Structures are given as C-alpha cells and as structure tokens.
Amino acid sequence: MKSIQVMTKDGAYDVNVDSELRFRLHELLPKSYRKVFVITDSTVGPLYLDDVLTELRKVSEVDYSIVPAGEGSKSSRFYFNLMTEIINAGLDRDSLIVALGGGMIGDLAGFVASTYMRGIDFIQMPTTILAHDSSVGGKVAINHPEGKNLIGSFYQPKAVLYDVDTLHTLPLREIRSGYAEIVKHSLIHPTPFWDQLKSLNLNQPLDNERLVSDLINGIHVKREIVQQDEFEQNVRQYLNFGHTLGHAIEAERGYGHITHGEAVAIGMLFALRVSEQHFNIQLPFDELYRWFKQNNYPFDVSDLSVTRLITRMKKDKKAKNSAIQMVLLKQLGECTSVRLEDNDVTLWLETFMRELVNN
Ligand SMILES: NC(=O)c1ccc[n+]([C@@H]2O[C@H](COP(=O)([O-])OP(=O)(O)OC[C@H]3O[C@@H](n4cnc5c(N)ncnc54)[C@H](O)[C@@H]3O)[C@@H](O)[C@H]2O)c1
Numbered sequence: 001m002k003s004i005q006v007m008t009k010d011g012a013y014d015v016n017v018d019s020e021l022r023f024r025l026h027e028l029l030p031k032s033y034r035k036v037f038v039i040t041d042s043t044v045g046p047l048y049l050d051d052v053l054t055e056l057r058k059v060s061e062v063d064y065s066i067v068p069a070g071e072g073s074k075s076s077r078f079y080f081n082l083m084t085e086i087i088n089a090g091l092d093r094d095s096l097i098v099a100l101g102g103g104m105i106g107d108l109a110g111f112v113a114s115t116y117m118r119g120i121d122f123i124q125m126p127t128t129i130l131a132h133d134s135s136v137g138g139k140v141a142i143n144h145p146e147g148k149n150l151i152g153s154f155y156q157p158k159a160v161l162y163d164v165d166t167l168h169t170l171p172l173r174e175i176r177s178g179y180a181e182i183v184k185h186s187l188i189h190p191t192p193f194w195d196q197l198k199s200l201n202l203n204q205p206l207d208n209e210r211l212v213s214d215l216i217n218g219i220h221v222k223r224e225i226v227q228q229d230e231f232e233q234n235v236r237q238y239l240n241f242g243h244t245l246g247h248a249i250e251a252e253r254g255y256g257h258i259t260h261g262e263a264v265a266i267g268m269l270f271a272l273r274v275s276e277q278h279f280n281i282q283l284p285f286d287e288l289y290r291w292f293k294q295n296n297y298p299f300d301v302s303d304l305s306v307t308r309l310i311t312r313m314k315k316d317k318k319a320k321n322s323a324i325q326m327v328l329l330k331q332l333g334e335c336t337s338v339r340l341e342d343n344d345v346t347l348w349l350e351t352f353m354r355e356l357v358n359n
C-alpha cells in the first residue's frame with residue numbers, strides 16, 4: 001500500500017492508495033466510531049456500497065444515503081436533505097461520515113460533515129481519477145447557480161482511502177475528465193511530469209501500474225502546495241490553474257452539462273494562451289492542444305458567449321474588487337497569479353474561442 005501523509009493545521013492524515021482497500025476498511029478507520037453514515041451516488045452505490053457497508057458493519061452501526069449521480073446534486077437542496085437524514089439517523093459528534101464516490105460526493109459529503117454540529121469527522125473514499133485531486137486538501141463545497149463552490153469551507157478529512165480497483169468501472173469520459181487534473185498538476189510543478197504524461201493514449205485500456213503512478217504524482221504535487229498554504233492565501237491559488245475560465249463554463253452551461261475536467265482542460269489551454277500573450281513568451285500550447293485532441297477532449301465552445309463568461313470570471317473567488325485574476329505560467333512548472341484588465345481578457349478570449357471553433 002502506498003501511503004502519503006498530509007500535514008495540516010488540525011493534524012496529519014494519510015492518503016492510502018491500493019487495490020482492494022474497500023475490503024480492509026474496518027482496519028483503516030482512523031479510530032472507532034459508534035455510528036457511521038455513508039454518502040454515495042446512484043452510480044457508485046450499486047457498484048461498491050455493499051462492500052463498504054459489510055466492512056463498516058463489522059465495527060459500527062451504519063446508515064447510508066444515495067443521491068442522484070451528477071453535479072446537480074452538489075446543491076443546497078441535496079445538502080439540506082442530507083442534513084435532515086443525518087439528524088434523523090441520530091449522528092452525533094462521535095460519528096463519522098464516509099464520502100464514497102467522485103469529487104461531487106467528496107465535496108458534498110465533506111461540506112455536510114464540516115457544518116453538521118459545527119463539524120464531525122469524515123473520510124474520503126474516492127472512486128474517480130479526478131478525485132485524486134478533490135479528496136486531498138480539504139476544500140469542500142456546494143455550488144450556487146451564480147458560481148461553482150461558492151458555498152463551502154476548508155475542512156480536512158481524517159483519512160483518504162483510495163481503492164484504485166474501483167477506477168476500472170469508470171467510463172472513458174470520466175477517465176479523460178480525471179486526467180485533466182493530473183495534467184494540471186504536471187504543468188504547475190517543476191518536476192518533468194508532463195513529459196511522462198504526453199505519450200499516454202487514453203483511448204487504450206488503462207494500465208494499472210501507470211495509472212497509480214500518475215495518481216501518486218498528482219497527489220504529491222497537491223500535497224506539497226496544500227501543506228505550504230492550506231487556506232489559499234498565496235501559492236494554493238496555483239491549484240486553480242485553468243479554473244477561472246473552467247468554472248465560468250461549468251456554471252454557464254448549467255452544472256453537469258460539461259464535466260469539471262473537460263471545462264478545466266479548455267481553461268488550461270486558455271491560461272496558456274494568456275500566459276504567452278501577457279509575458280510575451282512561448283509555451284507548449286500546441287503540444288497540449290494536440291494531446292487533448294488525440295484523446296478526444298470535447299472543445300465545442302460555439303454556444304458560449306464571451307461577454308457572459310467574462311461576467312462570470314469577474315465573480316470568481318480569486319477576483320478582488322471584480323478584477324479578473326488568473327493563474328498563469330511564466331514557464332512550464334512555474335506559476336504566478338496575475339490581475340488582468342477586462343478588455344485584454346475579452347480580446348484574448350474572443351480570439352481563443354474562434355481558434356477552438358475553427359480547429
Ligand atoms: N475539493 C477539491 O479540491 C476539488 C478538486 C477538483 C474537483 N472538485 C470537484 O469535484 C467534482 C468533479 O468530480 P468527479 O469528476 O469525480 O465527478 P463525479 O463525482 O460527479 O463523478 C463523475 C461520474 O462518474 C461516476 N462514477 C464515480 N465513480 C465511478 C466508478 N468507480 N465507476 C463508474 N462510475 C463512477 C459518478 O456517478 C458520476 O456520474 C466537481 O464538483 C469539482 O468541482 C473538487
């Protein structure tokens with residue numbers, strides 16, 4: 001088992017990555033809990049919930065809830081419903097919430113845990129590739145129609161138990177989506193990690209060893225940045241590379257109409273273009289664009305309005321005084337956060353969207 005420790009203000013926790021972890025769950029709980037409540041979604045539930053419940057019942061009283069799969073459940077409605085369910089289930093401050101699923105479940109269940117009785121313990125059991133990012137670092141949230149993750153907190157899990165066998169039931173679209181965040185980690189960190197990734201063909205069956213190594217590389221980058229700046233006062237912004245436009249597209253399309261990774265992929269390309277223009281430098285835009293295209297990332301942006309996207313980008317959490325703030329690259333592996341003029345971003349976005357539509 002690969003175990004990566006994350007140090008935070010409230011102590012350390014382990015990110016355990018291995019095959020068949022869900023069958024060793026009861027040994028891996030950080031402590032014993034009287035009651036455990038599992039939150040999962042309607043796709044993951046039928047696949048893995050029974051295994052998890054069987055393990056947990058060896059040591060605790062267990063209850064669960066299944067929300068509809070998809071980004072639409074990361075909402076105030078499902079947040080409130082879950083609150084009612086855990087109140088009725090009698091969870092108290094000695095109880096544990098288990099988030100079994102991808103980033104949607106991790107963010108939603110984590111936000112429930114962070115606010116129920118002002119915070120009870122939770123653990124992450126990620127089941128998507130993307131969740132190598134979302135399960136580590138303690139950002140938990142729900143969406144608002146006005147913007148992604150606008151209602152949330154920083155609340156670290158007590159453990160992350162990543163059973164990589166669960167990743168083999170992921171559809172290709174979710175494999176692609178998850179790899180977008182691995183690509184992000186490779187571009188923002190000085191290790192030559194992008195060089196290893198760029199030969200990868202996602203249309204071929206996943207090689208388990210390769211996948212685990214890519215996930216672990218991503219987790220290392222995430223951990224390093226979170227440990228330096230848990231509450232996003234400075235360098236943690238770099239983890240938002242590609243997200244200023246990415247989040248704007250997700251909200252603009254309506255949550256769930258584009259995956260998070262697909263939106264971030266477009267956002268990263270745009271951030272590379274802006275970096276090139278702003279610093280008058282050359283970056284591997286073409287190489288990244290080719291890799292995304294070869295791997296069939298969808299880049300149809302013809303339905304999106306530049307003006308509306310700019311309005312959304314001005315409401316991004318990084319913005320100060322409604323000025324657009326983007327994470328740019330000074331060179332591969334070196335980030336900086338830059339305040340930009342609306343007019344410049346508008347012009348660059350118009351050109352960039354034309355480029356995507358015409359290619
Ligand atoms: N907190 C953070 O730091 C952070 C980081 C990145 C992304 N996020 C958030 O994470 C969310 C996206 O996460 P995601 O891409 O994992 O989405 P998701 O949780 O919605 O999962 C994607 C789809 O895959 C299905 N699925 C999950 N595991 C499966 C499995 N093993 N087999 C088959 N199907 C499976 C789900 O039911 C869903 O339909 C977004 O809300 C994003 O904002 C948060």
Ligand SMILES: O=C(O)C(=O)C[C@@H](O)[C@H](O)[C@H](O)COP(=O)(O)O
Nearest residue numbers: 133137139148149236239240243317
């Ligand atoms: O952990 C972080 O910090 C990130 O920014 C990781 C992102 O991949 C993730 O999508 C996160 O949820 C975005 O956070 P937000 O604060 O921009 O909503």
Ligand SMILES: [Zn+2]
Nearest residue numbers: 181243260264
């Ligand atoms: Zn993200």
